[in-house]
């Protein structure tokens with residue numbers, strides 16, 4: 001049985017005061033134990049704040065991107081070792097906003113994934129199709145190519161250490177969600193690709209759904225057999241919504 005993971009993707013939101021209140025509310029509600037794994041992926045300047053407020057709690061933290069390079073003359077980039085220095089557990093890799101706005105290729109996403117794993121971070125690898133690709137019947141091909149590029153550079157042993165997030169681009173921040181059946185179909189495809197590489201490891205790899213997951217649709221999405229949690233954008237910024245999604249993982 002895969003333990004569910006609910007990860008917040010704060011994107012470029014927050015400030016010290018607001019974060020402090022949000023993190024305190026999360027910790028007060030989930031304390032030191034929860035029925036699922038919980039993470040917040042925050043802008044890099046706030047990793048220290050997370051470390052300070054979340055150490056020894058049930059809420060873990062991580063980054064939203066990392067450099068494909070180890071260190072050196074890469075102005076503005078953040079290395080995997082730096083995320084690890086601040087106790088990060090996770091890092092989002094290949095989010096569609098980075099693929100679209102920063103021209104991140106499948107090959108770059110693969111290199112970043114490798115870098116994260118080698119530093120002991122758990123990469124949350126995002127895949128997903130645009131509306132035009134879905135309407136053109138290309139969903140399976142697009143997400144398949146995105147995942148295969150990553151699998152191509154990994155060892156089988158890495159498979160249990162990564163998290164995949166299916167995030168249809170047309171559902172992100174739009175209020176449009178994939179129906180549970182639509183999401184399950186893609187999740188099953190992704191699991192099939194993982195299984196072709198290593199069936200035992202694939203059974204343990206968590207595949208999250210992301211794209212307008214909210215308290216009112218989380219339960220039915222999470223009930224699907226291959227949906228192992230959520231990557232939550234907008235609803236992660238309000239403790240009541242994020243906590244309701246966390247609660248939805250245990251009401252099946």
Ligand code: PGA
Pocket residue numbers: 009167171172173174175210211212213231232233234235
């Ligand atoms: P959303 O974002 O929940 O606001 O749609 C999800 C994401 O981009 O990870």
